[in-house]
């Protein structure tokens with residue numbers, strides 16, 4: 031063998047040897063080796079690889095008996111510092127699993143990259159070569175089903191906020207206890223929302239049969255303090271979905287938007303609050319050019335943010351091709367400021383007006399905060415609620431002033447009377463202004 035090697039070294043040039051040697055080694059090692067390795071990367075076709083995701087979720091249940099000398103532990107529960115930490119999957123550590131008598135070994139690897147997302151993570155799953163095809167097919171199905179089950183029953187919900195500097199989503203435990211039971215809304219709206227969400231969550235086959243992506247878009251609009259954020263929390267709690275809270279102002283261009291959105295996971299809500307405020311995308315197009323010129327003049331904002339087409343492409347196209355069972359929610363205080371293209375049928379499936387307080391909402395809030403369903407001050411308060419525009423947030427604030435119903439309701443009555451007086455004064459000033467304008471014109 032040695033003589034043969036020396037002769038080969040003499041007669042075969044180095045570049046050819048470099049080319050041939052690894053191939054020969056690979057050929058022989060695959061022939062003699064009894065194990066086979068599946069590589070499961072984090073991304074697949076530019077989207078989150080669901081097999082990777084399933085492994086991440088499932089393997090957390092296989093960590094307790096890990097015999098390694100190191101364990102990854104941590105907690106993101108800011109509200110409960112004494113909570114028991116969770117176990118994370120440590121990189122470069124073998125995690126053993128058994129499936130129908132087959133011995134399997136998982137290892138998570140992570141390598142730095144020069145481009146976004148600056149880290150490439152992948153799992154190596156090793157099994158005996160003989161199980162490669164038949165048995166492993168069953169194992170992957172088992173893996174996906176187990177992860178799905180864990181996700182559906184998980185207790186903690188997470189809210190992710192986008193960190194522009196790190197170009198990544200940062201997670202925190204979402205602890206907003208608003209549910210459809212505690213949200214003070216008209217009963218008809220409550221029923222409509224719950225039915226719509228339930229139909230959506232059971233609608234996989236329906237969406238498939240009509241050739242539509244399994245997604246649902248809600249536009250929540252109405253004055254500040256009418257419960258738009260609370261409605262989002264109620265939806266998240268009802269569906270048991272995580273929330274990705276995206277400040278559209280922090281996205282510099284369409285490319286960044288695409289990267290951010292493809293990094294979100296299934297069974298989640300993408301929340302874009304105050305869509306009318308920051309993005310070029312939402313403004314009506316007739317005013318966009320003027321505003322761009324103004325911004326460039328002021329040199330306050332060198333990039334002009336994402337475009338309307340970027341956002342619409344995402345709502346219509348990219349969203350459809352990446353991921354399943356997603357809800358997207360836009361909120362705005364000024365629906366009239368939104369570009370009509372965003373409001374066109376088919377874009378946002380459901381438009382929901384979160385309006386000022388009604389007598390029903392008032393009663394619900396009083397019942398929740400003061401635990402009473404009748405009081406002598408109810409009638410005058412109800413009358414005023416119909417006359418003046420008052421938000422549930424304002425009412426809630428008054429009701430929280432005291433646990434004593436007499437004191438809290440008296441405070442609320444005074445608050446509403448002041449509001450009514452202010453409204454009358456404003457109307458008077460406006461009317462006087464109009465009369466003066468008319469006289470000047472004459």
Ligand SMILES: Nc1ncnc2c1ncn2[C@@H]1O[C@H](COP(=O)(O)OP(=O)(O)OP(=O)(O)O)[C@@H](O)[C@H]1O
Pocket residue numbers: 212213214215253254255256257258259260261363384422423424426
């Ligand atoms: N319909 C409601 N039912 C119960 N509580 C409400 C409701 N609306 C508002 N509140 C109370 O008012 C607070 C503020 O409401 P919320 O933030 O949901 O309003 P919003 O419409 O999202 O306001 P903004 O447009 O300023 O973000 C909530 O924390 C909640 O306590």
